[in-house]
Amino acid sequence: MQNGNQAPSESGAGRADCTFCQRTEISDILKETRHFLLAADHAPLVEGHLLVIPKRHYACYGDVPASLDEELFALKDELRRFYTQFYAPVVFWEHGVFRQTVFHAHLHCFPWGNLEYDLESNIHTAVVAQQEDIRTWYHAQGHYFYLEDEKFALLFAPEMDRYMHVIQHVFQKGLASRGGPVRPRSPQQRYAEGRPLIEATLAKWRTFERQEVT
Ligand SMILES: [Zn+2]
Numbered sequence: 001m002q003n004g005n006q007a008p009s010e011s012g013a014g015r016a017d018c019t020f021c022q023r024t025e026i027s028d029i030l031k032e033t034r035h036f037l038l039a040a041d042h043a044p045l046v047e048g049h050l051l052v053i054p055k056r057h058y059a060c061y062g063d064v065p066a067s068l069d070e071e072l073f074a075l076k077d078e079l080r081r082f083y084t085q086f087y088a089p090v091v092f093w094e095h096g097v098f099r100q101t102v103f104h105a106h107l108h109c110f111p112w113g114n115l116e117y118d119l120e121s122n123i124h125t126a127v128v129a130q131q132e133d134i135r136t137w138y139h140a141q142g143h144y145f146y147l148e149d150e151k152f153a154l155l156f157a158p159e160m161d162r163y164m165h166v167i168q169h170v171f172q173k174g175l176a177s178r179g180g181p182v183r184p185r186s187p188q189q190r191y192a193e194g195r196p197l198i199e200a201t202l203a204k205w206r207t208f209e210r211q212e213v214t
């Protein structure tokens with residue numbers, strides 16, 4: 001959270017110690033907008049695992065200013081079209097700062113389809129109606145994690161039991177539905193096995209882009 005309280009670098013060079021600012025962990029960029037990159041996760045869980053990363057250093061999306069919302073929403077809409085056509089409806093996921101491995105905001109995109117999350121279960125802490133809700137939470141409470149499908153956008157307090165519930169009930173189900181390996185794999189293993197998945201995603205994205213311009 002301390003990260004987020006400092007103004008992002010104006011130099012454009014980013015943080016020397018950040019693998020996303022330095023782009024050392026970003027190898028395949030599918031699209032670049034003024035303030036965001038759409039990139040393949042370099043250690044994908046499944047084919048179609050993408051990341052939306054602000055170019056500037058922010059700790060999480062709760063720290064990304066409202067002036068970038070419109071650009072972010074346009075990119076998310078494009079991703080909704082892409083996933084629905086080539087995979088299944090997209091699920092967006094953010095660790096916030098909680099259990100993040102890279103301390104630079106990034107929104108994971110997964111082809112999980114609709115989550116069948118039961119709102120009655122109250123595993124979530126708040127239903128997110130607008131992006132401002134995430135910023136308000138972050139500035140007041142700090143950490144969170146975030147899950148969005150076609151129906152709901154949900155914010156979770158950073159507690160291990162909530163987190164494990166989402167991993168077990170949402171991610172494991174999603175992995176199974178996409179024919180992915182449900183056994184846990186280390187990031188190193190996912191990285192080693194990731195290249196064909198990334199190439200397949202890139203090929204679909206190129207097809208999608210050709211359609212969008214014609
Ligand atoms: Zn960074």
Ligand SMILES: [Zn+2]
Pocket residue numbers: 095100101102106108
């Ligand atoms: Zn992540």
